[in-house]
Amino acid sequence: MAMVCLSDFEAYAKKYLPKIAWDFFAAGADDCITRDENILAYKRIHFRPRMLRDVSIMDIRTKLLGTEISFPVGIAPTGFHQLAWPDGEKSTARAAKAMNTCYITSTYSTCTLEEISAAAPGGLRWFQLYIHRNRAVSQQLVQRAEALGFQALVLTADLPYTGKRRDDVRNGFRLPPHMKLKNLEGAFEVCKISLLDPSVTWNDIHWLQSLTHLPIIIKGILTKEDAELAVRHGVQGIIVSNHGGRQLDGGPATIDALVEVVEAVQGRVEVYLDGGIRKGSDVLKALALGAKCVFIGRPALWGLAYKGEEGLQDVLRILQDEFRLSMALAGCASVSEIGQHLVQFSKL
């Protein structure tokens, strides 16, 4: 079977992963409307491609908070990579480094931050965190991440409680006994997500800033009001995200929410996006609407499920090639030429 596009990896993963793992990765909240909208929304955006521009030399590099990456696609934080591939997050780290892009490592990794760092020394990594009821746990994680060279903290804002994913309830999903949330061992019992603190507010950003010199990115913003609050509280970046449609069903597609966030932010901080990226042209649409970079969640897991590190590189390479081609066909030779003039929302 030729792996030509990301859907091929999805089909592979669906076929070969244990059902309970596939269901967990695929799950959306409730009726999965937001999960599916993340993808459908791209179909309502049309390009306005420009012709006869010199696209003989293509430059698809961009920078994340000043650090160059090979193209504007990183790895979104997702948990439990050992469910997809034995080496888990170590493979993810290696693939991201090989492709010279950013890997946002989840708190809910099945490898320790130390193992991940050792697997791909020097790779660009950000650390995703929640704020725990026991703040000492969060503090310890932040300090470990900083010491290990993670270059930013990504605070997930949309999970005061876990969304209702029906298949996980039906399957009685839990990690197999031989996998652990290794970053949290010792800190408290495994998988007790309820130990996250639902009382967290914007003021806790200040507390987090007091713990670290790392820049702070906030993930899960979907409105202009919250974007404004994020900027005012001194974050360095915003990830427009609905947690892959796994939290509040009925929330907007991220590509739709991006527009109002970008308009509110007015360039004061970098804005990123995750959710629904399946083709290089999706990346181009997100950049045209103001995202500095996008992050892929499920497609990265499909790549891991296919062939571990190598499979994830395949996924990234396909996206890279498609993105470069889309740019050229739209008349852009470098990411700096991408702008809102390239797209319009379909009336339909």
Added chain:
Amino acid sequence: MAMVCLSDFEAYAKKYLPKIAWDFFAAGADDCITRDENILAYKRIHFRPRMLRDVSIMDIRTKLLGTEISFPVGIAPTGFHQLAWPDGEKSTARAAKAMNTCYITSTYSTCTLEEISAAAPGGLRWFQLYIHRNRAVSQQLVQRAEALGFQALVLTADLPYTGKRRDDVRNGFRLPPHMKLKNLEGAFEVCKISLLDPSVTWNDIHWLQSLTHLPIIIKGILTKEDAELAVRHGVQGIIVSNHGGRQLDGGPATIDALVEVVEAVQGRVEVYLDGGIRKGSDVLKALALGAKCVFIGRPALWGLAYKGEEGLQDVLRILQDEFRLSMALAGCASVSEIGQHLVQFSKL
């Protein structure tokens, strides 16, 4: 089979109820467009969820005309509960009381008002009535309800004649011989809905007010014009309803009609809604658009069909959990924080 969401109860009821009973409960008028629109319309409303608000302590209680209920979901008036469960409306009353919510008891109950009251003493109940050609029948029902402690009258305004439900015609639907419209026994022959008075007008509200001290809620309003008339005629509440799509096919989805009714009423009376509620997030959308409370019809019957009182409690508990979670994920810790800013109508 795990009962995870309301659709599970629907599937159960469809499988285990006699076809004639399932068809009767499921029926919509004509092509069932309005029945189905009631549900589809929610998919066109997106949340604008807010992040990093303290949702550690959730308060989902609300008040109906001053009386507190555990969450803003009550039981809509539907007839013939014995078709779903042997104990019929007695089970419904018990479940509603156990869950501390309001049960609007239908005139077309298969238990008497007295039996229902005795089954769950002290429960919050409203009485749904029609105005009969023989006004003495209505008067007697109103007075019985008031004497039994029902706390409001719900006048159904959208049934001067019964809608055309094709399956009921095909099935030759009628109550099995061992079930009776017990509240009407003696008053006139069973099931002669044609004894309802199609000449009823707004003036009859005044007649009704002269019979009772109970507040009067009018059910079946779908336009701003009628909402204004309702307020002017001194009702205490309005239920935006299209009778579950069982009366005039082609009428608006209730969640769409809610907007214009709420705008017309301007807070002068409480506005409720029934029709299409299938998830906790539907409840949140209705409240965001101005409903004080919603009522469930078919899902309550599915719960009864599953396990009587216990099954209906399951349905209510699921809705309650989903509503609480949706609120938290949208950034609201109490119902007072829910407002129109939380939603927007999709352009699609």
Added chain:
Amino acid sequence: MAMVCLSDFEAYAKKYLPKIAWDFFAAGADDCITRDENILAYKRIHFRPRMLRDVSIMDIRTKLLGTEISFPVGIAPTGFHQLAWPDGEKSTARAAKAMNTCYITSTYSTCTLEEISAAAPGGLRWFQLYIHRNRAVSQQLVQRAEALGFQALVLTADLPYTGKRRDDVRNGFRLPPHMKLKNLEGAFEVCKISLLDPSVTWNDIHWLQSLTHLPIIIKGILTKEDAELAVRHGVQGIIVSNHGGRQLDGGPATIDALVEVVEAVQGRVEVYLDGGIRKGSDVLKALALGAKCVFIGRPALWGLAYKGEEGLQDVLRILQDEFRLSMALAGCASVSEIGQHLVQFSKL
């Protein structure tokens, strides 16, 4: 099989008619988009039903050019009724008279005008005509119709040439040898539609007026410009029609075109509609948007195919009952209360 709604008759006709006849009646031009839009367009119109109006006494009668009919649904002109039922148009005439409504008799009848008149003496009938290259043919038909008591002429304006109906081409459709276009026998050879005159213009209305004292209705108008021309040329009525989607594929649904025609006409002549009527509530929508009456084409043929005169009466009776019920449920006791306030076009 219970015949509950018009779709039941459609299913019967599809099952029992010879394929070539079914295909001919069902045919639309090209991709059948306009044929299907005629029906779909009704689903995009919502009612704004009004409550608590006295609908105890329902008056659904209307007048066509001053002549009362039992309800605002007549029989549209369609050809070849013997393909549906042996007695052909004689049965149609009897059913229309029995139901006290108007039957627009087609030039392409398989019974003569004389046979049709004799079958149902005193019935309200209009005569549909084309203008032939040989004007003497048209003149003779007009004079026969007038002498036989037809009360209006309906000039079909949308058939300078016959639309392309793919199935008819594939089937090599032609009348069976034992059926004749009896009104045209002697005048010229049967079925040579190409003898119609594609050079007809508005001036020919004046020629037609010079031949007859009958009022002239023009059928096939879809734009405000042509509606204005029709009024200026002194017609007494307009039938908004796209020939059941059998002529120009891609034309508007008639219910959509009705709006602009009614607005242009400003009450100067009566406006009718055919196309897509399948339920009583469709009739109500058309009247709310300004039609004085609607006409049914294919459903009449299904009724004939079911049981001849009796079947067509069944169809009309069902529509009558559904229309009366829809009116009542929308809060109208007589057709004079029906107005544009009753409907709105869905944003979707």
Added chain:
Amino acid sequence: MAMVCLSDFEAYAKKYLPKIAWDFFAAGADDCITRDENILAYKRIHFRPRMLRDVSIMDIRTKLLGTEISFPVGIAPTGFHQLAWPDGEKSTARAAKAMNTCYITSTYSTCTLEEISAAAPGGLRWFQLYIHRNRAVSQQLVQRAEALGFQALVLTADLPYTGKRRDDVRNGFRLPPHMKLKNLEGAFEVCKISLLDPSVTWNDIHWLQSLTHLPIIIKGILTKEDAELAVRHGVQGIIVSNHGGRQLDGGPATIDALVEVVEAVQGRVEVYLDGGIRKGSDVLKALALGAKCVFIGRPALWGLAYKGEEGLQDVLRILQDEFRLSMALAGCASVSEIGQHLVQFSKL
């Protein structure tokens, strides 16, 4: 099997062509959204047909840059006609000449320009070209075409690189060994599309103009900005095209893009369109929106696959008949009467 409409030829070609050839012709980029939109977009455009106009004498001729053709449909440039029929482009040229229309011959022909010219001497042909890295190749092609009597050059602007057509990748598509890109033999190796120059800009139009006296048409324009640039750079015509949806997936349907291009051009040069034409009424819609002529790509190949020259004539004759009928039914007796008043975009 009767060949009644273009879909019949499509079904034939799909059934009888080798899969690899069918897939190549059918291919669209990525998810084929733009390819399919090209067709779907016509369904969102409604006619406003006019009645009672003299359409007895129909004149469907038009002129391309002053040269008369029998009706406003030409053959778009597509490659590799021998994949569809052994005689390849020679058959295409004969059919186009027989039907008195214009054939835009592709650089990627499997017959030489000389063979094509000899096959149908005197036929109206334009030559489609790319600009090659080795400009001498382009120059030689231009001069050969001019010498052979091709009457215009069509510069394809939307292929700096080839779009990603998944099926071609999966199939490992390449020309069978016995077919050659004959116009390029000797110039460089066959099928190295990468020898096209992705650095081409608007300035190269001037270079092209310096080589030839032929008028230059630019193909692949989709925005008003590029339309303006094309006019300013002195082209004689614009083909609104998205390469049949084979290049940038997510670009607009051509019929949608036509509107903004026509508005920008303001009649200064002729505007044509290709993509999605499947019926005579599609041609009428394109002309109503300002196209001077349309070109068919895949339908021409289906005609070739059916019966070579004869099959392509069948396709053209069907389109011609349908176009003439659509015009008549819309009330236009000549193409000069076609205008924007004939159409409106559906709100849906």
